[in-house]
Amino acid sequence: MARLAQEFIARGADLELVGIRKEFPGFTAIENLDLHIPAGEFFALLGPSGCGKTTTLRLVAGLDEPTKGKILIGGKDVTATKPHQRPVNTVFQSYALFPHMSVLENVAFGLKQRKVEDPMTKASAALDLVELGHLAQRRPQQLSGGQQQRVALARALVNRPSLLLLDEPLGALDLKLRRQMQIELKAIQMEVGLTFLHVTHDQEEAMDMADTVAVMNKGRIEQMGSPEKLYDRPHTVFVSKFLGQSDLFVGEVVESNASSLSINVAGSKITVPKDRAEKHTGTIAVGVRPEKANFHESEPAPTSGVNLIGPGEIIDIRFTGVSNQYLIEIPGIGEITVFAQNVGKSPVTELGAKVWVSWKVEHSFGLADLPENSAAESLSEI
Amino acid sequence: MRRFSLGRYTLPVYSVIAIVYLMIPIAYTFVFSFNDSLKTNLIWRGFTFDKWLNVCQQQGVCEAFGNSILIGVISTILATTLGTMIAIALVRYRFKARSFVSLLIFLPMATPEVVLGAGLASQFFSMGAAKGIATIIIAHVMFCMSFVVVTVKARVASLDPALEEAGRDLYGSPAQVFWKITFPLLMPGILSAALLSFALSFDDFIITNFNSGPAMTFPKYVYTAAARGIPAEANVVGSAVFLLAIAIVVTVQVRGSVKAKRLAKR
Numbered sequence: 001m002a003r004l005a006q007e008f009i010a011r012g013a014d015l016e017l018v019g020i021r022k023e024f025p026g027f028t029a030i031e032n033l034d035l036h037i038p039a040g041e042f043f044a045l046l047g048p049s050g051c052g053k054t055t056t057l058r059l060v061a062g063l064d065e066p067t068k069g070k071i072l073i074g075g076k077d078v079t080a081t082k083p084h085q086r087p088v089n090t091v092f093q094s095y096a097l098f099p100h101m102s103v104l105e106n107v108a109f110g111l112k113q114r115k116v117e118d119p120m121t122k123a124s125a126a127l128d129l130v131e132l133g134h135l136a137q138r139r140p141q142q143l144s145g146g147q148q149q150r151v152a153l154a155r156a157l158v159n160r161p162s163l164l165l166l167d168e169p170l171g172a173l174d175l176k177l178r179r180q181m182q183i184e185l186k187a188i189q190m191e192v193g194l195t196f197l198h199v200t201h202d203q204e205e206a207m208d209m210a211d212t213v214a215v216m217n218k219g220r221i222e223q224m225g226s227p228e229k230l231y232d233r234p235h236t237v238f239v240s241k242f243l244g245q246s247d248l249f250v251g252e253v254v255e256s257n258a259s260s261l262s263i264n265v266a267g268s269k270i271t272v273p274k275d276r277a278e279k280h281t282g283t284i285a286v287g288v289r290p291e292k293a294n295f296h297e298s299e300p301a302p303t304s305g306v307n308l309i310g311p312g313e314i315i316d317i318r319f320t321g322v323s324n325q326y327l328i329e330i331p332g333i334g335e336i337t338v339f340a341q342n343v344g345k346s347p348v349t350e351l352g353a354k355v356w357v358s359w360k361v362e363h364s365f366g367l368a369d370l371p372e373n374s375a376a377e378s379l380s381e382i
Numbered sequence: 383m384r385r386f387s388l389g390r391y392t393l394p395v396y397s398v399i400a401i402v403y404l405m406i407p408i409a410y411t412f413v414f415s416f417n418d419s420l421k422t423n424l425i426w427r428g429f430t431f432d433k434w435l436n437v438c439q440q441q442g443v444c445e446a447f448g449n450s451i452l453i454g455v456i457s458t459i460l461a462t463t464l465g466t467m468i469a470i471a472l473v474r475y476r477f478k479a480r481s482f483v484s485l486l487i488f489l490p491m492a493t494p495e496v497v498l499g500a501g502l503a504s505q506f507f508s509m510g511a512a513k514g515i516a517t518i519i520i521a522h523v524m525f526c527m528s529f530v531v532v533t534v535k536a537r538v539a540s541l542d543p544a545l546e547e548a549g550r551d552l553y554g555s556p557a558q559v560f561w562k563i564t565f566p567l568l569m570p571g572i573l574s575a576a577l578l579s580f581a582l583s584f585d586d587f588i589i590t591n592f593n594s595g596p597a598m599t600f601p602k603y604v605y606t607a608a609a610r611g612i613p614a615e616a617n618v619v620g621s622a623v624f625l626l627a628i629a630i631v632v633t634v635q636v637r638g639s640v641k642a643k644r645l646a647k648r
Binding site for chain 1: 542544545547548549550551552553554555556558562563566567
């Protein structure tokens with residue numbers, strides 16, 4: 001055991017999941033998962049509860065066994081090994097600090113198990129890293145949520161695992177503390193150079209911290225890439241609405257040339273560049289991010305390279321600080337959302353105003369699938 | 383105008399009566415352990431410490447008491463060990479007939495002791511086992527185990543499985559995780575199960591009487607002696623056990639509250 005851990009002790013290792021399938025009695029949590037996380041990367045698995053992300057994490061930790069498939073850490077097949085034989089440590093969602101031990105003993109636990117020399121000194125140093133050195137003798141239950149979270153992080157990091165697993169570790173913290181911990185976590189990851197696998201349902205957290213985000217849904221990875229790419233060019237309805245908000249339009253492809261195609265949505269023509277569309281024929285869904293859309297009080301002259309729909313009516317205005325969110329009802333199309341930056345010169349602010357909505361063709365994206373219900377809908381709130 | 387309130391007087395009076403009612407047998411036993419009695423211990427003949435100081439002079443009292451302690455300790459160790467293992471298995475592992483086994487565990491608690499005792503006695507008889515301390519221990523382990531399982535099971539159920547997973551994740555082998563994480567966290571439940579087992583075993587008369595043969599236990603001694611008049615020494619042993627039990631409860635409570643105060647102070 002100690003020997004195996006020794007082999008990996010030098011910095012982060014890469015993780016590879018090959019053809020993973022996990023069945024539980026009565027349901028399949030993971031259908032068929034292939035995943036490669038390069039060494040030293042901050043990788044986020046993002047998805048709603050029940051999508052299989054936590055199961056994936058437990059498989060990597062060795063707490064569950066895959067029904068099928070292989071798990072490789074640093075090129076070594078660890079599928080058949082037990083959790084204590086893997087160079088992996090986990091920060092649990094509930095922190096799982098041992099209530100019968102002091103904070104220091106908690107942090108030293110892994111070191112003592114591996115018979116590392118001088119565990120108490122090393123544990124103290126790890127506690128200093130998370131700025132909790134002065135609370136070393138307390139019991140975990142005497143600490144605040146944020147402090148417990150940091151103890152859990154120190155307890156995992158002190159072992160210098162090649163792979164650190166984070167199971168929604170910030171879920172229980174309030175917003176301010178969460179932001180602070182996100183920054184700290186990211187800084188620690190850069191400093192120690194470990195591979196982080198972070199499981200979360202918070203899209204902002206994933207986009208903010210991760211180098212690569214994999215969006216998971218119903219036991220599959222829907223799309224994977226850098227946060228910027230995922231946001232700019234979602235491939236499926238699920239990704240377009242789980243990562244940020246999207247206005248989606250569904251229609252038949254009526255025009256197609258070398259570089260772009262257009263769909264007909266209730267008489268309006270909406271164009272999308274071909275290299276930004278997953279499907280080029282039949283009925284497809286085209287979307288745009290609400291902050292990329294503008295609205296106009298009078299009908300603008302049609303311009304090439306700009307999609308224009310309307311007129312519609314403003315039916316709701318929400319002030320969120322940095323922006324105003326307008327809900328616009330367009331006859332035949334439905335409700336769409338437009339964000340306007342709050343930069344002082346506020347556009348229209350009255351409910352019931354008649355407006356046209358436009359956005360640049362290059363901001364459109366075409367999806368591989370269709371939204372479940374109506375022909376056109378606005379997928380705003382999650 | 384002040385209204386006459388029934389609750390003002392009824393509740394305190396009722397409470398006092400109830401407590402007196404509960405305390406009379408204990409007080410009687412305690413007081414008469416100081417009685418300067420002759421053969422029987424029915425009439426107050428004057429105060430003495432003699433019976434407390436020379437408790438073993440009365441024939442059989444101490445031997446019976448010693449047997450009861452021995453049986454209690456061995457039964458408790460066996461029942462607590464086996465019961466804890468069953469409790470963990472029932473909560474942590476999914477297996478066929480799990481709920482059926484859970485139900486079976488309750489049966490000895492629900493069955494009348496006379497039936498259990500008689501049933502066991504006939505089993506020992508048909509096996510040809512000689513009745514004695516060994517058969518008593520077997521019988522006591524049987525009925526104590528149910529109580530241990532029920533007590534420890536509640537504790538296991540309230541134990542967050544993530545704690546054991548964290549132990550495994552932090553390089554603990556299954557055995558190490560059990561002794562360093564699971565066992566210490568189950569300790570309060572296991573301790574109270576052990577105390578309960580000992581109390582049940584020490585106190586048992588019915589099942590013991592069926593399966594003891596010539597072996598004498600304290601309850602059996604008192605029962606037999608009652609025919610001729612219970613000697614004051616029996617009162618001494620009874621009172622001593624009672625005081626010991628109270629002392630244990632008080633110690634545990636005081637320790638708990640001191641600990642809580644210390645934690646709150648920090």
